[in-house]
Amino acid sequence: MASETERRHSLSIEPGMDGLLDEIDKFSDIVVDVPGKISRQQLFTQIYLDAQNFVREKSNLEQLVSFIDLTTLSGDDTPGRVERLVDRALSPVKGSSVRCASVCIYPARVRDAVQRVKQFNDDLPVASVAGGFPSGQYLLDTRLAEIRLAVAHGATEIDAVIDRSIVLRETGADWAQMYAEIARMREACGADARLKIILSTGELRNERNIYGVSMAAMMAGADFIKTSTGKESVNATLDAAFVMCTAIRRFDELKVQPRRVGFKAAGGVRSAEQAAHYALLTRAVLGERWAEPALFRIGASVPLLDDICPRLQMINY
Structure with a gap:
């Protein structure tokens, strides 16, 4: 029988990735408390308190808008609905230049979104879910083909x-296969599309398992x-985040690769306070460098904007 190392190499894992299993084994030592020697629950309590003040500030609310991947993932999505989504993402707040980070849609609607963005001579990123969304229960070749098609149609981000x-099979998680896929x-x-991996935490x-897949x-x-598809019975939670x-902090410390990895909270984020919870958590664990759309996103549909925008208008007037 082939050794675990041999089997992992047979799945085209780079030699430098052999530390993956070692890192997963260190889970209990790494995921304990946050920087500053406080407990996780103490951090969450502080976040809940801080969020109340956070959402009263205009600059903070505008920043939350800039983090949003404005999303529609409904079975009845039409070209017109996607065009309206693009319009809203480009100009979500009346009288402000702030805009959303991207729009996120199904692969079949990518061309509609790309064409609408071009009509405005804009560069708003178009993100597409893919890989057999939301279940992942499709043949790998099918999932890969879907990604390639979405990119060919103009998607610059793939969720x-x-x-x-x-991970869940009865014989134990196959981390080598997860890595390889x-x-x-x-x-x-x-080279031109960013990849967001949805864990469905x-x-x-x-x-x-959450740490291992991460x-x-x-x-x-x-x-x-990214936390969730938004289709699971349990979506984003502060614990999973x-x-x-x-x-992410551990990966950054290891310096395995010369790049930083972003975090996206998605699924059930419908209010400014909920969005603030994830923004504040990310900042507490990862630092101010992650307080920008290049490294932090919130996946949400129009109701989140509908909660944030009236608050901004009240502050403005």
Whole structure:
């Protein structure tokens, strides 16, 4: 029988990635408390308090808008709905130059969004879900082809789901396969599209799995790790976000690759306060460098804007 190392190499894992299993084994030592020697619960309590003041400031609310990947992922999405989504993302706040970070849609609607953006002579990124969204339960070749098609149609960001069964199978998680599949997704994106890997944390069962998939995704080349599809029964939570941000911090410390990985909270974020929770958590664990759209995103539909924008108008007047 082939050794674990031999089997991992047979799946085209780079020799430098052999530390993945070692990192997962260190989970309990790494994911304990936050910088500053306070407990996770103390951090969350402080975040809940700070968020109340955070959302009263105009600059903070505008910053939250700039983090949003404005999303529609409904079975009845039409070209017209996607065009209206682009319009809203480009000018979400009356009288302000702030805009959303991107629009996020299904692959079949990418061309509609790209054409609408071009009509405004703008460079708003168009993100597409892919990889067998939302379940990931499709053949790998099918999932990779979907990514390539979305990029060919103009998507510059790909939000790809993982096959959660690779982690959840009864014989134990196959981290080598998880790494290898994400590496193939990275390759399918090409040089011009950023890859966000969706963990679906509510279906991964425990924090060790969340940490493991986070590390596998980053080592395989993901530009972002993202909490949820928005279709699971349990979507984004502060606990899952804390584990993911801790994994990002660890990856940054390891300096495996000369790049920083972003974090995206998605699923159930409908109010300014909820958005602020994730922004403040990311800042607490990862620092001010992550307080920009290049490294922090919020996946949300129009209702989040509908909550933030009236608050901005009240402040303005």
